[in-house]
Amino acid sequence: MLEAEPIDEFVHEQTTRSKETYQQDLDELNMADKRIQRFVRNGEPRGQRERARLIAYIKARTTAVRRVTLSIVHRDGRMHTLATKKLRKISCPPTFKKNRFTNVACFDEILDRDNEDFYCHANTFSTPYGNFVISQAPKENTCGDHLHLMWIYNVRTVVCMVPAEEAGGYFVPKEGESFTVFQKYTMKTNTIFDEKQGLTVYQCELKSYKAPKAQSRRTIYIICSDTPVAALRSPRQQTVLMEYMWAFEDTEAIERNGTTSDALTTVLVHGVAGTRRCASFVVAAVMCRQILETGQFSALETWIEMRLRRAHTCTRKHDFYSSLYTVFAFAAQCCTVSESEATFVKSMEILKVLIEKCHNRKEDGTED
Template sequence: LLDVNTLGVETVCSVSTPKEVWLQLLHTSSRPLTHTLLQEAALDTNTLNVEYQKIPPNFVNAAELDVPGHTMKDRYKTILPNPESRVILRNPDDDPGPDRYINANYITGYKGAPRAYIATQGPMVHTVGDFWDMVWQERSSIIVMVTRLKENNEVRRPRETSRHGRFNIRVKDSQEKDGFTVTDMEIELRSERRHVRHYWFTSWPDHHIPQCIAPYLKLVEEVETYSESLVPTSSQEVPASGPGPIIVHCSAGIGRTGCFIASSIGCQQLRETGQADVLETVCQLRLDRWVHKSCRKVREQPTVF
């Protein structure tokens, strides 16, 4: 079970260790565990918490982000994208203005796959257009939403037919599953249409953890299976709508989002090697984005894998 608590509200403690030193720690820390050792580690919460607290935060200071006006598009003023991996929105061909800002980062995937995911904050009323611009620009075919449909009076998922910025969004089909909803959408810009599949995990309350882990792991598995189906064989052309990064968001884009991505990578590790390196995975996430409390407690069930 992956535990996520308060997001964007805790005081960030200063770190006296030189940045070069803790960046080296993030690049080199590793502790691969077999399935049995994962279960044993989950029972030793004190050791697990100590290990987690030793992971350098790689926190982004506002002075490091040289983007004028970015605060208007940040949900939380202390949660900023790492400059080295942040997504930059290019302007359309008919708009000669400067590139635009979105609070999002590319995330390295399993086996070091570059830009396998995008971790981002939940879109706000005035940033929904930017969100869909990112989906289009990155040719993403999968969106994973790990939050309630409506938080703070903001609706996070399109309903039926809607227009956001330059795009028309149409819901083509929706299936209710155990703990999550799968919605097939069509995104249209001018005369071009692309298919996007939206996964919404409905059983994760804000600032708490799911009561049952099985639906969550089923979601992780289903997203991975569908993502693999989008990868063309050597004889197929790459489809226009993918395979781009899997876009994952919650509210702040650092807690539940980090948990989902870490779970996805860990499950792939277990299936292929029989081991999962939670420490290395969380450290890699920290290099790409300041994920917070992405892994406090891991509790694996023997029947899951």
């Protein structure tokens, strides 16, 4: 038999709570609620208030610089003034359009503690198995912000899920060529390596004009892989991508500390939108690292953590299945399981069918 409290007592308890308790509950809800205010603020100017701010900014930055006089000089030396006009110099307004897409949101996150107004369409994902920054490909007007993000997070390895020509233009995919953001950063491409599984590695040098001279240059490795969005992703290509990423991280740790212990580095992962392929790769890399260090992995918990930190991730079954497909292949590659084991073979076949089914639904417009 269940004992229930009287209705009057229940109502009394629910309606006589103090204001402080309500405020505490509200604060907890607000803390748990993810916001995209910074994303909206850095999008296209919308509404009368945004347009008014833009117009006011332009007017405030518009200054008269000189007066131009148009005159006619006669043969006898007399000069007749026709008109006088002020030329005005207009300073560039703040860039509102910092997002590549208006429908791919980005959770609010202060990426630069020294400048809270700094904004990139990016989020951090820090774990005991690797530290990552996941971002969209920069636009022409945000390449400087992209390089600044790489500098403040001490990024030495970049994983690019698209060919170099589609990476956003923050580096030039030709040996000896440089990309410069005036008085801020220069990214110079030193060497290009064509590697196995269709990967291309660019060894670059990132120079900061504001850093001390002895610390103004860093070696950056950019690994480019043409990874499909909705089709079957090669697990071998994904694992080779991880191997290069880990190798560059370990090399940097050895050069910095003289040991591989406590190697703390940040890897920048980007595609175009920075959601589907990037999240799937990062989650798979974390789970593969879990296998190497603990002999087991947790798919759901890792994906949940990713979903809490990066908007629009884990919105497609295809990405979830693809990460598992890569992890299972990696487990066989490092001999955690046997490739000939019946259960493993069946699991890989099931995952492949599920991925292809998702791809077919995408093509015929019936995707979940």
